[in-house]
Structure formats: structure tokens, C-alpha cells
Amino acid sequence: MSPRRALALALTLAAASALGGCGVESGPAVDRFGPDGDATLPKRRGSVVVEGCALDGYQADVLAGAAARAVLQEIVLVCPTLDEHGAVAPQDDATRATLGALVAKLRAQGYRVLLAIGARDTDGSTPAPAPLARRFDDESYWTASAQAVVELAPLADGIELALPPMATSARGRLTAWTRSIAGQIRPARRLGLFAPPSYTEPSDIPYGGTWDVAALAPSLDRVRLMTVDYTDPAGPAGPTTDPGWAVQVLATARAKAPGASFDLTLPLYGWDYSRGGAAALSYLDATALAQVHGVAPTRLPIGEPTFSYVDSDGAAHTVVYDDALSLTRALLAWDTATVSADVGVTYYGLGAEDPALFPRLASGRGGAP
Amino acid sequence: MHGEQGVRGGTLAALSAGAAALATTFAVAPAQAQVLVPPPSDPGVTEAPPAASEPTQPAPGAQTGRPTPGLPAEYAARSSPLQGNFRFDARLAWFPRLPTLRATFPEDFIGSNYEGASGTIASPGRGQFVAVGAEVGLSISRRWTVPLVGFAIGGAVGGYPATKTSLDGVPFTIEPWTAGYVYMQAIGLEYRARSRRWMLEAGLRFGVGITWMKTRIAVGGDEYTGSAFGISPALKGDVAICRRLDPEQRLCGFVAPALYEFGLLNGASFGLRWEVGA
Numbered sequence: 001m002s003p004r005r006a007l008a009l010a011l012t013l014a015a016a017s018a019l020g021g022c023g024v025e026s027g028p029a030v031d032r033f034g035p036d037g038d039a040t041l042p043k044r045r046g047s048v049v050v051e052g053c054a055l056d057g058y059q060a061d062v063l064a065g066a067a068a069r070a071v072l073q074e075i076v077l078v079c080p081t082l083d084e085h086g087a088v089a090p091q092d093d094a095t096r097a098t099l100g101a102l103v104a105k106l107r108a109q110g111y112r113v114l115l116a117i118g119a120r121d122t123d124g125s126t127p128a129p130a131p132l133a134r135r136f137d138d139e140s141y142w143t144a145s146a147q148a149v150v151e152l153a154p155l156a157d158g159i160e161l162a163l164p165p166m167a168t169s170a171r172g173r174l175t176a177w178t179r180s181i182a183g184q185i186r187p188a189r190r191l192g193l194f195a196p197p198s199y200t201e202p203s204d205i206p207y208g209g210t211w212d213v214a215a216l217a218p219s220l221d222r223v224r225l226m227t228v229d230y231t232d233p234a235g236p237a238g239p240t241t242d243p244g245w246a247v248q249v250l251a252t253a254r255a256k257a258p259g260a261s262f263d264l265t266l267p268l269y270g271w272d273y274s275r276g277g278a279a280a281l282s283y284l285d286a287t288a289l290a291q292v293h294g295v296a297p298t299r300l301p302i303g304e305p306t307f308s309y310v311d312s313d314g315a316a317h318t319v320v321y322d323d324a325l326s327l328t329r330a331l332l333a334w335d336t337a338t339v340s341a342d343v344g345v346t347y348y349g350l351g352a353e354d355p356a357l358f359p360r361l362a363s364g365r366g367g368a369p
Numbered sequence: 370m371h372g373e374q375g376v377r378g379g380t381l382a383a384l385s386a387g388a389a390a391l392a393t394t395f396a397v398a399p400a401q402a403q404v405l406v407p408p409p410s411d412p413g414v415t416e417a418p419p420a421a422s423e424p425t426q427p428a429p430g431a432q433t434g435r436p437t438p439g440l441p442a443e444y445a446a447r448s449s450p451l452q453g454n455f456r457f458d459a460r461l462a463w464f465p466r467l468p469t470l471r472a473t474f475p476e477d478f479i480g481s482n483y484e485g486a487s488g489t490i491a492s493p494g495r496g497q498f499v500a501v502g503a504e505v506g507l508s509i510s511r512r513w514t515v516p517l518v519g520f521a522i523g524g525a526v527g528g529y530p531a532t533k534t535s536l537d538g539v540p541f542t543i544e545p546w547t548a549g550y551v552y553m554q555a556i557g558l559e560y561r562a563r564s565r566r567w568m569l570e571a572g573l574r575f576g577v578g579i580t581w582m583k584t585r586i587a588v589g590g591d592e593y594t595g596s597a598f599g600i601s602p603a604l605k606g607d608v609a610i611c612r613r614l615d616p617e618q619r620l621c622g623f624v625a626p627a628l629y630e631f632g633l634l635n636g637a638s639f640g641l642r643w644e645v646g647a
Contacts, residue, residue, distance in 0.1 A: 022499065023546030026528030030494065230589065238590045244539030245588070301587030302540050333535035 045344030047074035067358040081120040086144030116160035133170035158190030165207035182219035192222035217257035233278035237318035243330040263344040268353035270321020282352035286321040324356040452647035460640030468599035468631040491534040493545040498523040508647040519554035540587040548582040568611040603630040619644040
């Protein structure tokens with residue numbers, strides 16, 4: 001073969017190789033957010049939500065530990081509830097004294113303590129959106145409930161409004177109600193709001209437009225965007241949160257209330273989906289289920305662990321939950337160029353988390369502590 | 370992914386065969402090209418002997434390129450200082466650092482807030498490409514050549530890990546092994562030194578480098594395929610050692626350091642080049 005023809009053949013082969021491509025995937029992914037990653041967590045204000053008026057032993061130990069105290073500044077107790085008469089439970093002196101003692105103990109550990117007010121009728125049921133909204137049309141209810149909230153405020157460092165979904169007909173009355181409370185407790189006490197995670201304006205969430213965040217922002221010290229339950233628990237299995245969705249929720253809220261102080265929320269719990277619906281479960285519950293059924297969890301594309309099993313009744317289940325790695329990935333995806341440093345994080349469901357979470361967060365790094 | 374590469378490779382291999390056929394045409398046409406060769410002053414150059422009716426000595430003034438009055442037309446043509454050349458090459462382009470990439474969300478991405486959105490994501494690190502290129506240039510004297518327009522196009526070669534990053538809070542996975550590369554040359558300048566059948570070429574070339582690759586975007590429980598690209602002005606050096614095959618063709622080995630492409634002093638290209646013309 002002549003040199004020219006050899007060169008022509010070499011160029012042809014090179015062209016075919018070049019234009020066809022010969023790259024292959026090999027080796028472990030370069031993942032600064034992963035267990036061996038070197039990414040640094042942005043420093044953010046941290047709060048944790050505790051459902052209930054008391055702490056169990058695990059919760060108390062976690063909050064007393066150095067890791068939690070390095071990460072968290074606020075504790076929100078979802079404890080008091082507004083009943084159908086406009087009163088706020090607990091009403092008896094003994095229970096309030098116990099609550100006050102818990103608040104004092106947590107304050108002594110360096111935390112700010114806030115009381116989140118929900119709604120529950122005296123029969124223990126949660127009021128439906130339309131009847132709950134109609135209550136605020138009643139002037140006596142409106143006045144009594146606002147006064148009850150104001151009287152509760154001195155028990156802690158402030159109040160968070162965590163009412164269940166309400167029909168949007170109450171929007172105007174709720175705005176005035178909230179402003180009335182704010183005018184009486186601020187600035188000595190703080191006032192915050194658990195806001196629905198509206199992705200669009202008007203809201204894409206049922207009853208998401210009930211709270212007028214734009215009008216309320218000057219009266220609030222904190223708006224906690226409840227960016228959890230990304231997947232409807234009544235629907236097919238899916239992730240509990242999505243960091244990209246949360247960024248868009250924040251952008252929507254910021255467009256309405258640019259001067260407000262926002263928190264994004266991350267779930268510490270997971271969901272066990274089956275044909276009969278979904279049940280919340282903790283990290284330890286999820287890992288125990290996986291061990292019992294001999295399944296190895298995989299990860300969703302956004303990083304949440306998941307696995308499936310069949311229970312003793314033959315029902316198929318899918319479990320999706322968060323662990324320290326998936327939550328750290330979400331926090332690292334919220335870099336300060338994407339989510340400004342003044343946005344805090346509320347961790348929902350103390351006691352349900354991966355025990356490795358707070359030590360990892362306290363280390364300040366995306367990799368293992 | 371490999372199926373896509375097979376289809377792409379098969380379709381474009383046909384184009385490559387056409388390019389090779391074109392090169393073969395040049396290889397059999399040196400006789401026609403010789404009428405444009407300047408009068409020999411290089412003892413290494415072989416030419417057909419002149420016809421009996423033509424002068425046996427180079428015409429005075431031929432070396433300066435100015436036709437002397439009364440010379441036959443073919444000597445005047447051979448004296449022209451501006452002569453074209455063509456180059457075809459196969460190269461390995463290596464970049465220790467690919468640029469940060471501009472990523473876009475695909476049109477079928479859920480959520481109106483993301484449609485048409487784009488942003489910058491992290492560099493996937495190194496990249497190496499097998500590429501083929503072509504160039505057209507103009508020799509303005511025996512020593513100087515101006516490379517005019519040219520291009521190189523190639524695909525990633527070798528093994529790469531995926532790179533995980535994020536954009537606007539959305540997890541992205543970059544797939545560097547799917548990368549493509551294009552270099553588009555604007556202009557350059559090259560110096561030549563000759564010794565017998567050997568030639569040394571050294572020059573600079575200005576152009577634009579572009580790379581692109583696939584990404585995977587995670588939303589909820591789903592994953593979408595997107596793309597990302599990086600573009601950069603390019604300033605490349607070029608040093609080649611060439612061996613004359615005949616008066617018109619040279620086979621060269623070259624190295625082209627990337628003085629600036631996707632970053633300062635960022636790698637180099639190495640390859641073989643087939644040059645045709647002056």
C-alpha cells in the first residue's frame with residue numbers, strides 16, 4: 001500500500017471514529033455532593049418542627065447534643081390548637097405550666113422557641129376547609145380567637161400560624177385577623193406563618209391562595225414555605241420533596257413579597273404508599289422495613305431512597321424517605337447563588353430523621369462527617 | 370446511546386469516505402498542479418524538464434514574483450507569490466479542563482417556570498477528542514503562509530465518570546463521554562523553513578472552540594435528557610514537521626498547543642496532516 005493510500009485510509013478511519021464518538025462511561029461518578037464529596041454546605045438559619053407539646057427521650061437527646069445546637073436556632077412546637085369556639089388548647093393551667101417549663105428548658109439550651117397553632121375541634125377532628133373559613137366570618141369567633149392567640153404568645157418567643165387548609169373565601173378576614181395579632185404581640189414576640197408551597201400564581205395548590213402573603217409580609221417575622229409532600233400522599237409513590245421545585249416555590253413567593261424573610265422546608269420523615277393510601281414513617285422505620293423484607297433500597301433520580309415490599313396481607317407497598325445523604329444533596333443544590341443566604345431551612349418532624357443527619361450538617365461539609 | 374453512535378458513525382463514515390476520495394483525487398493530480406509551481410530554487414524539488422523551445426534557466430525576476438516582460442505565460446503564472454494550499458488532518462485533542470457549560474432545560478420539562486430556562490453548570494473536568502479537520506490557506510511567500518478558514522470536528526474518546534451537579538436546585542448529571550467538539554478557524558499566520566525534503570512549520574491560529582454533551586435532569590421521580598455546551602475563543606499554536614512526498618504534497622506530524630481554548634494553556638492537539646499545494 002502506498003503512503004498516500006495508507007494516509008487516506010488512516011484519515012477515513014479517524015473520521016469515522018471522530019464523528020461516531022468513542023467515549024464510554026467508566027468509574028464512579030464525580031459527586032461533590034456525595035458521601036465522599038468535598039462540597040461545603042452553605043450556612044443557613046435552621047429551625048426544626050416538633051409535632052406535639054412534649055419531647056420524647058430521643059428528641060430531647062438530639063436537641064441537647066452539640067450537633068443539633070450547631071445547626072438549629074429555633075424550635076417550633078406544633079402544640080396549641082384553635083377549636084370551634086375560638087379558644088386555644090391547652091387551656092388548663094397545669095398543661096400550660098408544663099408547656100412553659102419545656103419552653104424554658106429549651107431556651108436554656110440556647111434555642112428560640114415558637115408555638116405553632118393548628119386547628120382541631122373539641123371532638124378531636126380537624127375542621128374541613130369550608131367550615132373553618134366560615135368561622136372567621138363570625139365576628140365573635142374572629143375576636144375571641146385573635147385574643148386567645150395573643151394571650152398564648154408570652155408563653156414562648158412567638159407564635160407560628162399553622163392552620164389547616166381553609167377556603168379562599170376567608171382570605172380577607174384572615175389577613176385582617178393576622179394583622180390584628182401582629183399588632184398586639186410584635187415586636188416583643190415574633191409572628192410567623194406556615195405558608196402553602198405555591199409553585200404558580202394563582203396558586204396551583206388547593207386552598208393555596210387563602211393566605212395573602214404579599215399583604216401579610218410586613219406583619220410577619222417569618223414565612224415558612226412548606227415545601228414538603230411534593231407527592232400527594234393519596235396518589236402514586238413519589239419523592240417527599242424536590243429541591244428544584246422548592247427553588248421555584250421560593251421564586252414565586254419572593255415575587256409577591258420581596259422583603260419577607262423566608263424559610264424552605266425539608267422533610268425528616270417518609271411515606272409508605274400502598275393501595276389504601278400512604279402512612280408517614282421515620283427513617284428508622286423505613287430501614288427496619290427494608291431489612292425485614294430483605295430489600296436493598298435504591299435511589300430516585302433526585303436522591304431519595306426508595307424500595308418496595310409486599311406485606312403479610314399481600315398488599316404491595318412502596319416506601320420513599322429521606323436520609324442524611326438525600327437531604328444534604330438538597331441543601332447543597334441550594335447554593336447561595338440559587339437560594340440567597342438569608343433564606344433559612346425548617347426541618348419538619350424531629351425524631352423521624354436519619355441519626356446521621358445533624359452530625360453531617362454540623363460538619364458543614366457535603367461528605368461524610 | 371451506543372446505538373445512536375452507531376447510526377451517527379455509519380452516516381458520517383460515508384462523508385469521511387467522500388473526503389478521502391477527494392484527497393485521493395489530489396494525490397493523482399500533481400501533474401496538473403505543477404504548472405503553478407514557482408521556478409525551482411530548492412534542489413530537493415523535482416520537475417519535468419522544460420520543452421526544447423523554452424529557456425533552460427529561470428527567468429530573471431522570477432524569485433521576486435514579478436514577471437519579466439517577454440517571458441512565456443507559464444513562467445509568469447509560476448512566478449505568482451499567492452498560491453493556495455489545502456490540509457486534511459486527523460488529530461487527538463486533549464483538554465485538561467473543559468469549560469463550565471451552559472445547560473438548558475428540555476422543552477418537555479414539567480413546570481412552566483422552567484421552559485426555556487438555562488444556566489451555567491460545573492465543568493465536567495477533562496476531555497479528549499478524536500477529530501478530523503480541514504483547512505484552506507494561502508502561501509504569500511516561500512516562508513509565510515496565511516491559514517484562512519478551517520474546521521475540526523470530533524467526538525469524545527476514552528472513559529469518563531459522570532459528574533453530578535445542580536442548576537437552580539435541580540440535580541443535573543453530566544455525561545462527558547457523549548461530548549462532541551468543533552473547532553472553527555478564522556485566520557492564522559505560519560512560518561516555514563525548508564531543508565531538502567523536510568519542512569518545519571510554526572504558526573498561530575485564531576478561532577472558536579465549541580463542545581457539547583448530554584445531561585440528565587432529575588425532577589421528582591423522573592429523569593429527563595438535556596444538553597449543555599461550552600464555547601470559547603481559541604488561540605492555538607501549531608508546530609509541524611513535514612516530509613515532502615512530491616512537490617505538491619507533504620505528510621506532517623503536528624502538535625498544536627491550546628494557548629487559550631476553554632481556558633489558558635489548556636491542553637494540545639496532536640496528529641497527522643496531509644498538505645497539498647504550495
